[in-house]
Amino acid sequence: MMASNMSENKLLNLLTDMNHYHKAYAAYCSKTTKWQELQKWTESAEFESIVVANLSKNLSAMDQQIRVLGIGSGEGILEIYQLQKLATKFPKISASVVEPSELITKYKDTVGRNPVADNITFEWHKQTFDEYLACNDKKYHFISVVHAVHSLGDPDVFIKKMYMLLEPGGILLLTLVTDHTGVGSIPLHQSELKDDKTTNNYVNSSQVKATLEKLQIEYTQSIYKETTDITDFMTNDDSEEGELLLDFLTGVINFKKSAPDDVRDRVMRHFQQVSRIEKTDDGDEKMSYKHTSDIDILFVTRGDKAK
Template sequence: MMASNMSENKLFNLLSDMKHYHKTYAAYCSKTTKWQEMHKWTESAEFESNVVANLSKYFSGNMDQQIRVLGIGSGDGILEMHQLQKLTAKFLKISASVVEPSELITKYKDTVGMNPAADNITFEWYKQTFDEYLACHGSDKKYHFISVVHAVYFLGDPDVFIQKLYKLLEPGGILLVIVVTDHTGSGCIPLHKLKDDKTTNNYVNSFQVTAALEKLQIYYTQSTYTETYNITDFMTNDDSEEGELLLDFMTGTINFKKSAPDDVRDRVMHHFQQVLRIEKTDDGDEKISYEEISDILLVTRGDKAK
């Protein structure tokens, strides 16, 4: 019988190697419906009424006034540019500050250069982490809309970063936070036994964020969307490099399949077996899917600071 490799192998946090992280992120982007779902939500009546219309009320019809927008962890800007496009339909002048520490900020700039909707938007680029941005620029500049889409995992203690974000809002300003729930997807992949030694990625989830909001007595609204992963590659093909990269992204670890202790790998793969969905494709092949639910949290700052 092969001995367990529990004592020999150790998993490392995916965020400790950003080059590998970007490889896993590319694999994730090719295997998820996130972009379609987020596009639908931004086009929905919910975004129109809860973001665009509410900001319009703040300006009381004076659409010539410049609206200030802050994106944190904006990545390549695909989602954020779509939000900005919706805002340009209502507001004539927009100043957008982009805080993104990785090389993806270059792709964002390329996207802006090819998008006519960006003509009425003035961009400021900050290739920094959120904390570096605050250290350099302080919290004096306030924003009417702050977008944090699946970036809270990089921001540390929710009690701390929620308070920082809230203080950056103008009265009447809106904070959008999108974060995975604690009961689906990466929020419930059973890696908990490894987290005591801080070698794996202890993802922040929506439960922690809403708990922070409630602790700070900040009112929020909550809705959800569901994205689907195509996990066929790592469930059926042990030699699939893209499958291994996707598994690394979903577990928040580096080289999970090769490095995980036997019991941890078995536990995680059993988890996928329990919740996966199998369907036939048009060409008769099997497609194995996995669903993840994310919470959409919207905060509007009142007239008085907390």
């Protein structure tokens, strides 16, 4: 009977419905500390030394106008901080933004209301990465892929493409979930449940690092911590926002309604076991999902310094 239940329920990949994906992503953004932590990291000495100082050193013999590419930029939550940091060092920056969803409009509106810096010009491309590549042959000094790696497909393919877009001495920044925390640890993603036609097979940092090593591309690595407030879907069965957050974390459309009972129970038990109760500033209780804690930030520098 249980096997029949699993066969009758189809766990649909969240990425097959981008409208639903962006609603789920918005729910996640409202509940995670990811962006605050990444902002702090971007403003830290580590970002300064790994990205800003190295770019400055690598490009010292070149015109100091740099080209920056954001892939899957969303509404630019983190890229704005990256650009602000770069703008303190480089006199001119040309920033290309590639984002296929309507989130790009929010990014443009934010920049329109409050310009990032006087020395930055923007190009906006509402299209997928592959669509962008089909009609553009520019090379870039800095490429940032903050939350889009899982939607780019085969790591062997997209790493080669992004590496070839770098100028000599240019830097590629990737943020990815690890395979032992976050979506990589949710029981739904155990091997016996993976099915490319039904479930969302997230690309994790181990897969990308394996690709880089196979291609003999050197990289450096940093790790940051985040937590996510999952109170809505753990304590409120009627929370639409909570269900969207659950969809994002599992990578499945309407997970709560469509998952077989055994899978749903196992996933919810996982959240219960790895979360902890915390007090909010208002004295209320919330459940913090600590297992979203490890995110790898990978840096790739292309070849020799520019001559």
